[in-house]
Amino acid sequence: MSNNRATEAGKIIRAAIDGDHGARGIIKSHVMGTPTSYLESFSTSDLVQTFTVAVNQQTEQQYADMPRVWDKIAKRNQFSDFREQEVVEFDWNKPLDVVEQAGRQVVPGGLAVVPEGTEYPTFGYSTAERRVKLHKHGARMPFLFEYVINDQWNILNSLPAELNKKALQTEEIEIGLQLVNQDGIRPDVFSGVAAPSNRALTLDALRDAKTEVAYRQVNGRYVRVNKWALVVPTTLKDVAQDVLSITSYDTTVEEGGETRTFRKNVSNGDVELVVMDVLLDIDQSASAPTTWFLVPAGGSDGTRDSLVQNFLTGHETPELRVHGNTGNYLGGGAVDFKQGSFLNDDLQYRVRHIVTGSVSHNDALYASTGTD
Secondary structure, eight states: OOHHHHHHHHHHHHHHHTTOHHHHHHHHHHHTTOOOGGGTTSOHHHHHHHHHHHHHHHHHHHHHHSOOSGGGTOEEEEESSSSOEEEEEOOTTSOOSOSEETTEEOOTTSOOOOOTTOOOOOOOOEEEEEEEOOOEEEEEEEEEHHHHHHTTTTHHHHHHHHHHHHHHHHHHHHHHHHHEETTEEOTTTSOGGGOOBOOOSOHHHHHHHHHHHHTOEETTEEOOOSSEEEEEOGGGHHHHHHHHHOOEEEEEEEETTEEEEEEEEOOOTTEEEEEOTHHHHHOOSTTGGGOEEEEEGGGBOSSSBOEEEEEETTOOSOEEEEEOOOOBOTTSSBOOGGGOOTTTSEEEEEEEEEEEEEESOOTTOEEEOOOO
16 A cells, blocks of 8 residues: 555544544445445555554554642552562661761761771662552443444544543543542551641641651651642532632731730742542442542652552553454455454443552651541
8 A cells, every 4th residue: 555545544544533434434334345436546455554554553642641639649650560579769868877977977868978998888778568460450431332232432532532541541540549448547557657647638737747857757857748639529629729728827926915916927839739529439438538648749758658559561551442252254354353253243442451559658648637
């Protein structure tokens, strides 16, 4: 097939995908064995190949363009296989193997003085407490040949996008599951220094949450978070927006038996609001509508990872497949899957997505049921 013919075929395919019923009719008549004169110079295999490339490109772009929430609060990570793995990472909060060198204090977070002829001290690293195993997600959707014909190919416009949406929703759920389960805030994640509070979301509660995390220590160093994400369900969206919109408020103090009122400025420019719809889908507890979280933006405080989204290397995006088991034409050549299976004229679409959320460290995580 020449370049000009391929270009013309591509234009027709693209028009059909974009909703041009005339283009769909031309392709349909060709595949059904009654090609119009406009397409008589194209073989079915030419059209199938061109159509496959166009659809694959469109579905991949659809997935890439879909808005995400989880990447605002979780770090992306990749594994090479499905084996359960213990995440090993350099913990820069852990001090060097010396506390003093050459008569000088070694301050945590810095480098040591190395006198001539002496060995360099070594960095320490720690192993995350939780092990991670990737999970495969997916589903399939069967149809009959008659539905494809009656639907005038509209299914080819909507179904790949819908399967991509389900895959992306699975990514959101995987991170949401690190925060809550069906009974509420996850007790295995929010424990120890990160044990949950019951404070309702207010300006004071948000300030105190940041302060609480800032006073936590890991290996003798205070936790430092430069950018926060305030994570709320849809039910708390308006409340969260009101809290973050406050830039000043009036307060009173008693001095010498007199009451003075003055205005105090507020700055929450280090906090980004993240509304996660899936929290209410997962959490079925009575406190679900008022539960809120404060976590490092992007899943890391710059030193230690908190929330992590794990993918399989080489399979980071959803894989869409079709199946028809169609057999071959009597005169030779494969039958396109859209013509239905040899046995009963059925055809199937399938989506597979390999993604798993995890928590590396909880030191910078804060949660509250919001019930008080």
